[in-house]
Amino acid sequence: MNNKLNMKKTTLLLxxxxxxxxxxxxxxxxxxxxxxxxxxxDGTLTISGTGDMPDYGHYASAPWYNHRYSIExxxxxYGITKIGKENFHYDYTxxxxxxxxxxxxxxxxMAFSQxxxxxxxxxxxxxxxxxxxxxxxxxxxxxxxxxSIITIGDMAFSGCxxxxxxxxxxxxxxxxxxxxxxxxxxxxxxxxNSIEDIGYYTFANCDDIKLIIVNWETPYVLGDYFALWGKxxxxxxxxxxxxxxxxxxxxxxxxxxxxxIEQINIEITPESIFSWQPTEDxxxxxxxxYSDEAHTEIVRILNFDNEGNYIPEQQPAKxxxxxxxxxxxxxxxxxxxxxxxxxxxxxxxxxNETEIAQQQGSFTTTGTDTGINDxxxxxxxxxxxxxxxxxxxxxxxxASGVYIILYDNGKVEKVIK
Numbered sequence: 001m002n003n004k005l006n007m008k009k010t011t012l013l014l015x016x017x018x019x020x021x022x023x024x025x026x027x028x029x030x031x032x033x034x035x036x037x038x039x040x041x042d043g044t045l046t047i048s049g050t051g052d053m054p055d056y057g058h059y060a061s062a063p064w065y066n067h068r069y070s071i072e073x074x075x076x077x078y079g080i081t082k083i084g085k086e087n088f089h090y091d092y093t094x095x096x097x098x099x100x101x102x103x104x105x106x107x108x109x110m111a112f113s114q115x116x117x118x119x120x121x122x123x124x125x126x127x128x129x130x131x132x133x134x135x136x137x138x139x140x141x142x143x144x145x146x147x148s149i150i151t152i153g154d155m156a157f158s159g160c161x162x163x164x165x166x167x168x169x170x171x172x173x174x175x176x177x178x179x180x181x182x183x184x185x186x187x188x189x190x191x192x193n194s195i196e197d198i199g200y201y202t203f204a205n206c207d208d209i210k211l212i213i214v215n216w217e218t219p220y221v222l223g224d225y226f227a228l229w230g231k232x233x234x235x236x237x238x239x240x241x242x243x244x245x246x247x248x249x250x251x252x253x254x255x256x257x258x259x260x261i262e263q264i265n266i267e268i269t270p271e272s273i274f275s276w277q278p279t280e281d282x283x284x285x286x287x288x289x290y291s292d293e294a295h296t297e298i299v300r301i302l303n304f305d306n307e308g309n310y311i312p313e314q315q316p317a318k319x320x321x322x323x324x325x326x327x328x329x330x331x332x333x334x335x336x337x338x339x340x341x342x343x344x345x346x347x348x349x350x351x352n353e354t355e356i357a358q359q360q361g362s363f364t365t366t367g368t369d370t371g372i373n374d375x376x377x378x379x380x381x382x383x384x385x386x387x388x389x390x391x392x393x394x395x396x397x398x399a400s401g402v403y404i405i406l407y408d409n410g411k412v413e414k415v416i417k
Contacts, residue, residue, distance in 0.1 A: 043072030055085035204230030219252035
């Protein structure tokens, strides 16, 4: 009898252990008949299946909400077409990354609202609509809005207090009310000429904006300044307008109160040849090449006179950084750049010391080096060692970038890391 009793106890304990292990190992389930969710031990929440994720009437209705403190990343798999209302809204204190596939068409209302650790989001070029308050009060510092978005909803990015720059692509037709309100450190705004409707107070309480680039050939009619820009100090904000439209903006209500300069018509070939149209009354030009989108890491500063003639640096006497292209002023090949690399630029036209026109953008070099013979960049009587492309001797071999090695036998080699 004791043996039978012991067997029953053992069987019961084993069953309890199996149940406990099964419940611990699997965290997830069905969202609906077509979509499933699963949360692994590393904090990755995976959404799989096909179709639209549901809209929830309350954030706590999401089936993974009770695990919100453990979710560090969200991986939405291809096949999902919509991220629904309040799917990841409120108190996701550990969420730092989100991957959205290019099957998603809509990002719903308050989908990622108040995700304050979420600092960057890449929206794929399949998305056409960003819903109301979709990313409001999140920690986003950088967002890439693709050239597929048609509408940006009310308050979509409102309260994103760390967002520094916003570029609206030329697919966007409508921007909702308060869309970027309260983005306190926003300094740069680019508005495309496709925009037909901008809601009230879109950029209210964005008082640190220093640069606005617009692409409307005819100034967008703003009936009430405060209805768009809030209390922004126009007299300290530069407005860059399309080439040939400066006089129109100088006569347009609201726009006329900004510091207005024109864009420069510029073309860049795959061989890094910059060609631009001269700006009326310009006394000189300056082209700055940067290695980063924020324009903090300068690679080159190139100066040109009022006729577009390149002004070489003092050293070396013969510069290898800009060579005349096709025997035409205002057309130069920028050399000694790393191959297959994206660079950023700013071309500014000056009238004496005053900026009167500017163009910013990016370009990617080809897979082969565009530099020429580096022997001419080294001063005479140079000793063996490492040199930068200005011909200045370096204390040791650089970890990255473009530099020159002068060997004891006089051989010169350019290195690109």
